[in-house]
Amino acid sequence: MDLPFPLAEEWAAHLARDRRRSEHTVRAYRATAVRLLRFLGEHWGGVVTREALGGVSAADLRAFLAWRRTDGLGNASAARELSAVRGFLAFAGADAPRLRGPKVAKGVPRPVVPADVLALAGEVADEASAPWIGARDWAVLLLLYGAGLRIGEAMALTASVLPLGETLTVTGKRAKTRVVPLLPQVRTAIDDYVAQVPWRLERDAALFRGARGGALSAGVVRSAVQRARAGLGLGERTTPHALRHSFATHLLGRGADLRALQELLGHASLSSTQVYTSVDAAHLLDVYRNAHPRA
Template sequence: MTPLAHDFAQHLLRDRRRSEHTARAYRAGAERWIGFLQRHWGGEVDRAALARVAATDLRAFLAQRRAEGLSNASAARELSAVRAFLAWAGAAAPRTKAPRVKKGVPRPIAPHEAVALGRHVAEEAAEPWIGARDWAVLLLLYGAGLRIGEALSLTGAVLPLGETLAVTGKRAKTRIVPLLPAVRDAIMAYVAASPWPVRRDAALFRGAKGGPLSPGIVRVKVQAARATLGLGERTTPHALRHSFATHLLGRGADLRQLQELLGHASLSSTQVYTAVDAAHLMDVYRAAHPRA
């Protein structure tokens, strides 16, 4: 890792309060950008050198990344990382048009599919306490709309549980979400079954060896379960959060209320779920209407 990319990542974590996932992705983008400039210019890259970056350099970098198979969405994220890096380094980012990205509509799953997914993952666990843990985590995603990172960042300090839960989301923003009895019961059943002591300053959800549970473990379990249950490839842990939002909207939830529950900074991020609900209605219409 170059010192510049390392310092940039630390700035994102410490000063901008970005998540570790974002800092890691942006650091990798900065590394690739620095490596490209070193080859492109034939020399070391420091802050002073970054000041002479031109639009042609940026376009050449993006062209190379696209040649390596990058999609429009990934190229747009790469450009965003480079712009943020240049701004941090005090260099003006040249004006370059970002690749056009078509906004995808999240693919929710039906309530019975969400429950079946959680139960299957729990039943396939190597030990009963691990099954209780997996069930509790997946219920938090579907029953409370948490991101996987938010669920796994909970500590023992959330206990004892009440009717609501304080969740720290992106950019260290805290929101309050209702906790359904079924979700609360699942968490308490896991706590009772876990062989690891609950500490206020330690992760609530533990891995098999006692360390914090990794998001990758949850993703792999969901991937295996969806194949068995015949669910689509877009059935991921994050799809459970999409399902939470879509099902609430379909039952009359207000967009502003949904924005608060999901922890979206902008209402535009929440409005995508109106398209999801409309898409679901069209699917029902086409399946049921004799003229469709």
């Protein structure tokens, strides 16, 4: 249980009360603080106090990140974890040691791994100017990745889709409609946004609203992603549309049928969907080269 870490609870309360961070951000940052305190307790062999945190070294943080890597963290997720750690140490009155964040190697663009999708969405939500905007951005990005929507399709959704069910009817190119499944996590994210948005959501009006109450612009989402990816060390091709590509590639990698994927993506022809077979093959080749002793 996480209860033996009162300092993490204090930080979570500070983020919610004084910094007005979103519920998602508070939950994620609290979890980071708990992980750090638990790790340092085992690493140092004792209870970690506020005073003890003043002695955290760069080697300690490198060891913490290496431990987190065992959970499959990508570079973007590791960078976000390090950012949260720095914030927590500052709250505790400790100076975080200088430590260069992980860098992403340049090369052929690859799908964004699931952990880095969450890191990107979380970073965008953290930088929002209000909690409800953070909840909105988190919901939009999870929708793009979790359901494979084009950003224009997400912006075109109206409040008539509420209340949400297990599927969502989407209008794509050439006014073609399709039905996509909604993961529970995506439904929860949208419901959280709907509960916080300060504007009345009329059935025939936009579901996702801008800061002044009008329909949210795709450009606002793209700009937020651009700022967040820089802080996480992600490449310039990590865009909202890249989340749709990642959705497709990850489904194909887990055995999805091309025809079913075509329907989920709303492609007019199978040839548009077949591009993902080469993307997935390239990813598998990367895995082979990195893992095989004679590659």
